[in-house]
Amino acid sequence: MPQGRFEGTDTYIATEDLMLAVNAAITLERPLLIKGEPGTGKTMLAEEVARAIGAPLIQWHIKSITKASQGLYEYDAVARLRDSQLGDGRVHDIRNYIVQGKLWEAFASETRPVLLIDEIDKADIEFPNDLLQELDRMEFYVYETKETITAIHRPVIIITSNNEKELPDAFLRRCFFHYIRFPDTETMTRIVGVHFPDLKKDLLKESLETFFEMREVPGLKKKPSTSELLDWIKLLVAEDIPPETLRSKDAREAIPPLYGALLKNEQDVHLFERLAFLHRRNAG
Amino acid sequence: MLVDFFFGLRRYHVPVAITEYLTLLEALERRVAMLSVDDFYYLARAALVKDERHFDRFDQCFGTYFKGMEELFDALHGEIPEEWLRRQAELRLSEEEKALIEAMGGFDKLMEELRKRLEEQKGRHQGGNKWIGTAGKSPFGAYGYNPEGVRIGQHESRHRRAVKVWDRREFKNFDDTVELGTRNMKVALRKLRRFAREGAEEELDLDDTVRSTARNGGLLDIRMVPERHNAVKVLLFLDVGGSMDDHVKVCEELFSAARGEFKHLEYFYFHNFVYETVWKDNRRRHSVRIPTMDVLHKYNAEHKAIFVGDASMSPYEIAYPGGSVEHWNEEAGAVWMGRVLDAWPFAIWLNPKPENIWGYTQSIEMTREIMGSRMYPLTVEGLEKGMRELRHRRAD
Numbered sequence: 001m002p003q004g005r006f007e008g009t010d011t012y013i014a015t016e017d018l019m020l021a022v023n024a025a026i027t028l029e030r031p032l033l034i035k036g037e038p039g040t041g042k043t044m045l046a047e048e049v050a051r052a053i054g055a056p057l058i059q060w061h062i063k064s065i066t067k068a069s070q071g072l073y074e075y076d077a078v079a080r081l082r083d084s085q086l087g088d089g090r091v092h093d094i095r096n097y098i099v100q101g102k103l104w105e106a107f108a109s110e111t112r113p114v115l116l117i118d119e120i121d122k123a124d125i126e127f128p129n130d131l132l133q134e135l136d137r138m139e140f141y142v143y144e145t146k147e148t149i150t151a152i153h154r155p156v157i158i159i160t161s162n163n164e165k166e167l168p169d170a171f172l173r174r175c176f177f178h179y180i181r182f183p184d185t186e187t188m189t190r191i192v193g194v195h196f197p198d199l200k201k202d203l204l205k206e207s208l209e210t211f212f213e214m215r216e217v218p219g220l221k222k223k224p225s226t227s228e229l230l231d232w233i234k235l236l237v238a239e240d241i242p243p244e245t246l247r248s249k250d251a252r253e254a255i256p257p258l259y260g261a262l263l264k265n266e267q268d269v270h271l272f273e274r275l276a277f278l279h280r281r282n283a284g
Numbered sequence: 285m286l287v288d289f290f291f292g293l294r295r296y297h298v299p300v301a302i303t304e305y306l307t308l309l310e311a312l313e314r315r316v317a318m319l320s321v322d323d324f325y326y327l328a329r330a331a332l333v334k335d336e337r338h339f340d341r342f343d344q345c346f347g348t349y350f351k352g353m354e355e356l357f358d359a360l361h362g363e364i365p366e367e368w369l370r371r372q373a374e375l376r377l378s379e380e381e382k383a384l385i386e387a388m389g390g391f392d393k394l395m396e397e398l399r400k401r402l403e404e405q406k407g408r409h410q411g412g413n414k415w416i417g418t419a420g421k422s423p424f425g426a427y428g429y430n431p432e433g434v435r436i437g438q439h440e441s442r443h444r445r446a447v448k449v450w451d452r453r454e455f456k457n458f459d460d461t462v463e464l465g466t467r468n469m470k471v472a473l474r475k476l477r478r479f480a481r482e483g484a485e486e487e488l489d490l491d492d493t494v495r496s497t498a499r500n501g502g503l504l505d506i507r508m509v510p511e512r513h514n515a516v517k518v519l520l521f522l523d524v525g526g527s528m529d530d531h532v533k534v535c536e537e538l539f540s541a542a543r544g545e546f547k548h549l550e551y552f553y554f555h556n557f558v559y560e561t562v563w564k565d566n567r568r569r570h571s572v573r574i575p576t577m578d579v580l581h582k583y584n585a586e587h588k589a590i591f592v593g594d595a596s597m598s599p600y601e602i603a604y605p606g607g608s609v610e611h612w613n614e615e616a617g618a619v620w621m622g623r624v625l626d627a628w629p630f631a632i633w634l635n636p637k638p639e640n641i642w643g644y645t646q647s648i649e650m651t652r653e654i655m656g657s658r659m660y661p662l663t664v665e666g667l668e669k670g671m672r673e674l675r676h677r678r679a680d
Contacts, residue, residue, distance in 0.1 A: 017326035024316045024330055028307065035336060081498035172334035173303050179336040 012041070012048035013183075013190045021178035022049060031117075031135055031157035033172070036180030039225025042160040045180075046116035049158065056113045058155070060102035062123045068130030071103040071117075072140050072149075094144050103134060104149055112153035121164040128171035136174055183226060185212060195230050196237065206246035207233055210256050214263075219271060224262040232261035289349045293332060296345040300332045307331045321350070337664070473545040473671065517548040517586055519579075519628065523593030524553045524566055526609075531636035534662055535592055538634070542590075550587075552579065556597045557617035557651075558624060559608055576620060580627045588674045589624065589631035592662065595651040596637065602650050621654050631655070632670040636662040 006022045008014035014022070022045075025032035034042045050057035060071055076097045083091040090096045100108070106115040120128060134140045138151035159175065161167065183191060185208060192204060211232070215223045224232075235258045245257055255272045256262070263269050286309075293300050308331040317323035325346060333342045492507035499505075520542055522535060542549055552562040553569065561573040600607035602617045625631055633651060635642065639661040642648045652659040658673055660666035 016322070017329070020317065020323055020326040021330040024311050024327055027314050027316050028311055030307065032330075033334070075499075077495050077498040081502070167334075169299070169301075173301050175334065176307075176330040177334045178330055179339065 006049055006052050009048045009052050011194050012044060013187060013194060014045075014048075015181075015183075015187060018045075018178055018180065021176050025158075025176045026053070026156050028176075029154040029156075031159055031175045033159045033161060033167075033175040033177045034180060035161050035163055035177075037182055037223075037225055038162060039227040040180045040182060041226060042180060043116065043118055046114055046118075046158040046160075049156065050114035053114070053156070055111060055156065056109060057116065058102055058106045058109070058113050059116045059118060061118045062120055062127070064122050064124070066123045066127070068123075068127050068134075069101075071101040071131070072134065073101050073104055073142060074099045075144050098142065098144060103131075103140070106155040106157075107138065107149055107151035109152065109155070113155045115155040115157045117157065117159045119162055120159050121161040121167065125165055125168075129168050132170060132174070182215075188212075188226070188229070191226060192230070192233060196233055199233065199237065200243065202243040203236065203241075203246075204233075206243045207236060210246050211262070214256070217271070217275070220268050221265045222263075222268065228262050228264075232258060235261050289345070292345050292349050293342065296341045298333060298338045298341050298345065304332050304334075473541055473667065516546060516588065517583070518542065518546045518550070519583055519587050519589045520549060520551040521558065521562065521589065521591045521593075522551060522553050523556060523591075523595075525555055527594050527596050528636075531594065531662070534636050538592060538662065538667075550583065554593075555610055556593070556608070557595075557601050558591075558620050559611075559613045559617055560615070560620065576624070580623060583628070585628060585630075587628050587630075589628040590670070590674075591631070591633040591655075592636070593633070594635055594637050595633065595648045595659070596645050597647045599646050599650060602647055602654070618650075618654055621651075625655075630674050631658065632673055633659040634662045634666065634670060635659055639666070 006014070006026065007019055021032060024030075026049075034045060036042055046059070047057055049055075075094075076099055080091055080094075080097045102115065106113050135157065138154050139148055141148050188208060188211075189204065192199065192208070196204075207229075211224065211229050214220075239258065241257055255269070255276055259269065259272070263272065290300060290305050308328055311317070311327055311331060312324075317327040328346070329339065329342055333339060487509050489507045489509040492509070493505065496505040496507055497503065520539070522539065528535070539551070542551075552564060552574070553566060554562050558576060560576050562576055562579060563569045563573045565572060597609070598607070601609060602621075605614055605616050606612050607616065633655045635648065637645075637648070642652070642659075648659075658670075660670040660673075
């Protein structure tokens with residue numbers, strides 16, 4: 001097997017299929033596209049892969065106004081104009097006004113880096129298409145200086161998407177794809193285990209039960225996710241909530257303590273209050 | 285066989301291309317997946333399928349094509365009855381060999397020996413020199429087609445688990461031909477949002493003007509951009525009551541998804557077909573009604589009209605005055621629908637009934653005709669098609 005096989009880390013539990021997808025992407029030097037519910041650790045993955053294979057991590061966070069060319073380089077024409085007005089000597093070399101983008105940074109890295117292109121779906125629909133050539137050949141051309149930048153080492157590229165826009169076929173064809181499913185109880189126990197190694201067994205059991213029950217409640221607008229569960233457990237530990245408080249409480253029966261960490265939506269909180277009320281009425 | 289699988293995927297409407305197939309082969313050659321069918325399954329999925337909605341179809345296809353193999357693996361790691369082994373031995377072994385077995389301490393001893401070798405082999409295979417070396421280019425060599433060879437080293441139950449992975453078909457929800465939940469709907473409705481940034485260039489782009497003027501050596505260079513229509517305006521007309529009761533859930537989901545998605549959303553209810561009045565509150569539908577004419581005048585042609593209904597009724601309800609089941613309508617439903625379509629040229633009809641049975645109901649066909657065949661099933665796929673329609677085509 002090639003060097004630097006990814007098998008999860010001490011703080012990140014990777015399922016078997018995820019490991020395989022990551023390793024395929026590393027071995028074949030193709031980008032890996034990651035999708036999944038929010039809060040299932042898509043962005044974390046890149047950080048952990050970088051840590052596991054001992055590579056520097058370069059993060060490129062995409063916004064709706066991000067353009068593909070910004071990842072390559074930007075020509076700061078305004079600064080050059082200003083310098084020319086002031087008679088600055090720098091103005092004669094156009095190189096002084098070329099600002100490197102994240103992709104350039106990754107291509108120029110001395111060791112093989114991990115490049116995270118985060119939330120690619122936030123950008124304009126043409127964005128992925130504009131990067132096809134660059135991701136395929138790992139090179140691009142700088143018009144202003146007439147030079148071609150080629151990657152010293154092909155970076156490990158991890159791309160995340162929240163599914164807000166469809167990505168173009170041509171782009172998808174060049175990637176490996178992995179959909180992070182919501183973890184099952186067993187995986188979740190392991191995930192919580194790496195984050196809270198000292199967590200008492202009964203508290204872990206009760207909190208997980210409550211959590212999965214909450215996810216089962218029909219009609220929730222936003223189901224709580226892994227990251228929210230971890231926040232919630234952190235709060236439970238900090239507040240020293242005894243596991244008994246959680247026990248015997250069906251999610252329908254009452255709102256769990258510190259629910260603010262899990263429910264992020266007014267309507268969802270109302271839903272729970274209503275369910276609790278109905279339950280009490282039926283019981284009484 | 286792998287080529288068959290590839291074409292099989294295409295038959296299952298998983299959009300795979302040659303490049304992806306080559307990627308898979310390359311990955312197999314580079315030993316990304318080794319000697320295990322679940323590794324192969326995950327690898328093939330990562331390389332060939334680029335959309336979680338297609339996972340289910342992939343699983344089905346995988347199940348079909350590797351059915352034989354799956355049984356093979358079952359046989360491999362399953363408990364092989366000792367009786368059967370004994371009989372095989374009886375059948376296969378010559379007299380001398382049998383004598384040899386006796387010399388080694390009988391059948392049980394032999395099995396013990398075999399078990400030891402299994403352990404050894406397994407160790408070596410995971411270290412990865414012998415097995416990999418012999419696997420060659422053939423991907424099937426890798427998981428061993430030959431029961432004789434693979435029986436050793438493949439005795440873990442991993443495969444059974446993997447088989448279950450695709451048999452469980454956990455991605456069923458994501459298939460876009462099945463009915464949908466809110467999240468899927470929102471994604472589909474988002475297709476409309478994209479439209480908001482297209483159009484004629486009519487706004488001054490200050491940043492770009494400055495930049496381009498600077499680049500121009502100080503000569504003014506005006507840059508324009510399309511105006512941002514950040515809000516698509518949508519009118520939602522929902523059929524309630526009667527035959528729609530079966531579809532309440534999916535309509536609610538659509539409604540909540542649409543409310544979350546469109547800032548400018550107006551909704552109205554109707555029963556079976558649109559006539560001279562609609563209403564906004566179902567509890568007071570008989571007292572508080574809104575004349576359809578007012579709605580037609582109030583919202584301009586920029587609005588996109590989405591009708592949701594099963595369009596299953598008596599044909600008279602569409603074609604004749606007085607055909608409505610609830611009241612006396614002066615003008616036929618078709619006339620009203622014509623007015624609606626004149627007012628809002630961007631309009632579609634979403635039908636919760638499955639597309640394949642539309643042909644059996646006359647009123648559905650009639651409605652479809654009135655809509656200029658812009659009727660789509662209420663599934664993610666249908667919704668996407670509908671949104672595409674709403675973005676691009678005007679009614680003639």
